[in-house]
Amino acid sequence: MDYKSSLIQDGNPLENLEKQLICPICLEMFTKPVVILPCQHNLCRKCASDIFQAANPYWTNRGSSVSMSGGRFRCPSCRHEVIMDRHGVYGLQRNLLVENIIDIYKQECSSRPLQKGSNPMCKEHEDEKINIYCLTCETPTCSMCKVFGAHKACEVAPLQSVFQGQKTELSNCISMLVAGNDRVQTIVTQLEDSCRVTKENSHRVKEELSQKFDVLYAILDEKKSELLQRITQEQEEKLSFTEALIQQYREQLDKSTKLVETAIQSLDEPGGAIFLLSAKQLIKSIVEASKGCQLGKTEQGFENMDYFTLDLEYIADTLRAIDFGTGKAGGGAICLFPRFTLEIGLPPTEPGVEADILAKMPR
Numbered sequence: 001m002d003y004k005s006s007l008i009q010d011g012n013p014l015e016n017l018e019k020q021l022i023c024p025i026c027l028e029m030f031t032k033p034v035v036i037l038p039c040q041h042n043l044c045r046k047c048a049s050d051i052f053q054a055a056n057p058y059w060t061n062r063g064s065s066v067s068m069s070g071g072r073f074r075c076p077s078c079r080h081e082v083i084m085d086r087h088g089v090y091g092l093q094r095n096l097l098v099e100n101i102i103d104i105y106k107q108e109c110s111s112r113p114l115q116k117g118s119n120p121m122c123k124e125h126e127d128e129k130i131n132i133y134c135l136t137c138e139t140p141t142c143s144m145c146k147v148f149g150a151h152k153a154c155e156v157a158p159l160q161s162v163f164q165g166q167k168t169e170l171s172n173c174i175s176m177l178v179a180g181n182d183r184v185q186t187i188v189t190q191l192e193d194s195c196r197v198t199k200e201n202s203h204r205v206k207e208e209l210s211q212k213f214d215v216l217y218a219i220l221d222e223k224k225s226e227l228l229q230r231i232t233q234e235q236e237e238k239l240s241f242t243e244a245l246i247q248q249y250r251e252q253l254d255k256s257t258k259l260v261e262t263a264i265q266s267l268d269e270p271g272g273a274i275f276l277l278s279a280k281q282l283i284k285s286i287v288e289a290s291k292g293c294q295l296g297k298t299e300q301g302f303e304n305m306d307y308f309t310l311d312l313e314y315i316a317d318t319l320r321a322i323d324f325g326t327g328k329a330g331g332g333a334i335c336l337f338p339r340f341t342l343e344i345g346l347p348p349t350e351p352g353v354e355a356d357i358l359a360k361m362p363r
Helices: 003-009 013-020 045-055 097-109 143-149 160-268 274-289 313-320 354-359
Strands: 035-036 042-044 071-072 080-085 132-134 139-141 156-158 323-326 341-344
Touching: 013 097, 035 045, 035 097, 042 045, 045 071, 045 160, 071 160, 132 143, 132 160, 156 160, 160 274
Parallel strands: none
Antiparallel strands: 035 042, 071 080, 132 139, 132 156, 323 341
């Protein structure tokens, strides 16, 4: 605390010093022992204990048989979070400097005569100090006002007793409000943690979902390649067989064409003897060539490939039905944020779901 600068600026150093020594909780001068928080602000130990107990209702003091690891509360001056160990408020250090300053201040005040005008005077009776409190009108007043003035029919009480009561009530209200602020801050922290965990969980389940669909894509690509290979193999076998037949028929056709040419030339032979020498063998060759026309043939519908047709409608319906299954909370609990599980036609707990769908595809 910068006492020097405050004293210079104010014409009444003691009054300004007293303001610096006021506890922000009880609004009275610090009482021994004074504790110093990590943020360098000061509190009466009792006030610090009150707000600590309000913020940590389940924490027990050192005299109890049950103890916790510690607790936390927020400084009423700067809202800095103060983390306690298992000793609680008793683990905070005393501010001996402030205690010594308070002792010196009290000694100085007790040695100085009371200054005139230090107490407020009544406006109606200028020579009378305000020394009583009107409970009916709820305002401070003087004794003359009670005897002769506007408050003679009112109920009054000593000013000091009302002052102490109001001060205690205000201190309790401050403690209650500080504790309430700590609880609200705790809720805010919990909600912020909930947002962070929600984002992390969302990222994780997105990664898991992408991995599941990558498995499906891989299975589909593998099955597609396998089926295309089988069609290609069937195509090559049929084409190979058909091309072999074409080659055989072409060779037979070449032989038959040459035999026909030879036979035509033989028919043009004018001499009977020469014709007869080759005619018999020629006729035999033509007959054998005619028998050779009984080569292999393709069956009806040989070129048809329709038997490779797939009926995937039921698989398409299953894929369209892919959705998240929500787990049911057991034991009567209410599940506010159910965990999503990917369902693909079968219960999500059954292993090998993705592979089992496409395993049903006809081969």
